[in-house]
Amino acid sequence: MKKFLFDHYNLKIDRTVSLFGYQGIIYRNILYCIVPVANWEPEEIFEIKQMSDYMIQRGDIRVGSILPTTSGQLTCRLDQLDVVLVRCPVHSSRGHEQIGKELARFHKRGRSFPYQVSKVSRIGQWKYLWEQRVDQMELFWKEKVKSHPETRFEEMFIEAFPYYIGLTENAIQYLVDTELDEYPAPIDSATICHHRYTELTWDKQYFVKFPTDWVYDHFTRDLAEYIRDQYINGENQINDQIIRFMEEYERGNPLSPFSWRLLYARLLFPLHFFECVEGYYVTDSVEKKQKLEQRLASILKHSSENERFLASFFQNIGVDKRRAKVPGINWLSR
Incomplete structure (x- = not known):
């Protein structure tokens, strides 16, 4: 070296x-x-x-x-x-810096980026990317059904996939309705975001923001992925950190009705399920396969809790759905 x-x-x-x-x-x-x-x-x-x-x-x-x-x-x-x-x-470690506040500042700077972006742009592409992802996995699923499951992971995947097709279709329809019903506000213009924003994205020791993790997209991408990660790793419930994060963020960047609906559409899309299945079939590591099998079992075990999380999301973080003009998903509230 x-x-x-x-x-x-x-x-x-x-x-x-x-x-x-x-x-x-x-x-x-x-x-x-x-x-x-x-x-x-x-x-x-x-x-x-x-x-x-x-x-x-x-x-x-x-x-x-x-x-x-x-x-x-x-x-x-x-x-x-x-x-x-x-x-x-x-630099010194970030200490107790408010991550929601810092992310709002980051997005505000990125929103004024003056040059055209094409290769790393994801703005307006969620519907196409989600449809492509579910179509590819459906073809793979049909092959596995024909060949019969060979492992416990494949049994779980074959049994659960139709449910996640339904959830994906809900997310896509919610996204389409949002784009038809709501007009974007100035805050909804594209900005610099991350592939997967979590609490660990900005290194705690050096607090480095790595540009190789960036995409150009709507800011709710980062909010949704942070919330998803916190929820999944926080014993499948809304925790104080999610609420505090959203409060910090909104002080600097109040969300529009369009933003709230886009955020919710992204939470509806079961990204954690797709990444688990895709990860299992691309790795050759026996140890990683075992971990992903345990992860899939946990995802399926907590599917009812995930429905309740989605059904009560706005109420739990203190958002008035009528004021924010955010429609719910009826079947989640059964």
Whole structure:
């Protein structure tokens, strides 16, 4: 690694660290992280670099930037992999900083990003992406039904999938109705978001915001994924942290009726189920398969609690559905 860093970036190593599971070094009090970008198109990396450079210019000193090589390339080959080098200033830990407030500030900055985004844009694409995902899994499910289940995981998947098709159809219809019924407010313009925003997305030790995790989308993507992660890992219930997070966020960015409905549509989509099944079939690790089998069993065991969570979501976080003009899902309230 010493030779790689010196040859391509003219950097030396003072000490090594690990960040988000990636290899990192510290040189002259600056943190550098080597991030694999397999299967990324050059246009994607260019757009990510544009977004990170812009956020730094807007005053976010905790955003990492993609460092070009000494020859001006954004990517480099290391151990047969395409990688980028992300440069992050070393800061003290974030301590008790309000994560909802900081995310609202992040989205507000990102909303004024002035350049066109195409490769990493997901704005307006949820319906298509959800339909594509469920159609692909349905074809796979039909094959498994024909060949008969060979493992406990496959038995659970075959039995449960029709229910999750129904839940996905509800999410898609709710999304379509939202786009037909509500007019977006200024806050609903696209901004810089994350693939999966959770409490751990911004490293607690260095509080680094990694741009390689970013997409360009509606801000409720991040809110929904944070809430989903907190709910699933919080014994399947609304916890104080979710309520506090939403209160902190809304102080800086009050949600519009369109936002509330988009947030709810994303919570309706059973992403945790899809990721569990997809993860099981792409891994060769026996240990990971066992963990994902336990995870699927837990998801199915708590499906009734998930329905109650969705049915009472707005009430539990203190939102008046009539004032926010948010329709419910009748069958969830049975």
